[in-house]
Amino acid sequence: MEKIAFFCFLTYFVGMVVQRISGFGIGIVAIMMLPPLIHSYTLPAALTNILSMISAGYLTFKFRKEARFRLIVPVLCGSFLMTFVMVRFANGASLSLLKKLLGITLAGLSLWFLFLAKKVRVRPSTRNGLIAGLCGGTLNGLFSTGGPPVVLYFLGATENHAVYLATIQAYFLFNNTYATIVRFLNGQITQETLAGLLGGIPGMLLGIVLGNYLEPKIPDKAFLRIIYIVMLVSGIVMIL
Numbered sequence: 001m002e003k004i005a006f007f008c009f010l011t012y013f014v015g016m017v018v019q020r021i022s023g024f025g026i027g028i029v030a031i032m033m034l035p036p037l038i039h040s041y042t043l044p045a046a047l048t049n050i051l052s053m054i055s056a057g058y059l060t061f062k063f064r065k066e067a068r069f070r071l072i073v074p075v076l077c078g079s080f081l082m083t084f085v086m087v088r089f090a091n092g093a094s095l096s097l098l099k100k101l102l103g104i105t106l107a108g109l110s111l112w113f114l115f116l117a118k119k120v121r122v123r124p125s126t127r128n129g130l131i132a133g134l135c136g137g138t139l140n141g142l143f144s145t146g147g148p149p150v151v152l153y154f155l156g157a158t159e160n161h162a163v164y165l166a167t168i169q170a171y172f173l174f175n176n177t178y179a180t181i182v183r184f185l186n187g188q189i190t191q192e193t194l195a196g197l198l199g200g201i202p203g204m205l206l207g208i209v210l211g212n213y214l215e216p217k218i219p220d221k222a223f224l225r226i227i228y229i230v231m232l233v234s235g236i237v238m239i240l
């Protein structure tokens with residue numbers, strides 16, 4: 001248990017520093033770092049859902065007046081469905097299969113961020129919101145990395161950055177709460193999860209402090225490119 005707590009402290013400390021500097025998803029950092037250390041893919045996913053739920057709850061309350069709650073309804077419908085399906089799938093999948101799926105996910109996300117993310121815009125509609133939710137729910141149920149598809153949708157559906165931030169945090173609050181409940185009902189919230197939280201929560205808090213200090217000093221574009229390349233290499237290694 002002590003090893004799990006330590007590894008989670010280290011992982012979520014690094015993840016929060018990266019997220020504070022670049023806006024990069026803490027879940028992707030966690031799913032790259034933790035599985036080789038603790039030999040589990042469901043534990044990092046469960047931990048990230050819980051920790052994201054806590055942080056999103058705070059931000060949703062803080063910016064609640066700006067949130068457009070109606071926009072998140074179709075996205076949540078798609079995400080709820082696929083999160084449930086993929087959590088059940090991950091419960092019965094072998095570690096070798098999950099490793100290859102994670103490799104494909106990391107490689108695909110890195111290529112997306114490197115070459116396509118700034119070129120694609122999605123028209124805000126109920127259908128597109130549902131599709132974004134289905135894609136996000138698939139990644140969320142497997143590895144808690146469901147942010148990119150819904151980020152793309154909400155960027156096009158909101159009128160300014162303040163509304164976007166408030167709306168997507170409200171989505172993350174509801175979605176991660178639901179995902180945590182689904183994982184609990186499927187036996188993925190265990191004593192190891194609680195040990196991980198004991199390390200992960202202080203790691204996140206310390207990461208925020210260091211990230212706030214480093215953020216003005218590090219060029220975010222170069223930093224992001226390094227992270228994406230690390231993701232790509234990690235993904236290819238997992239696939240092979």
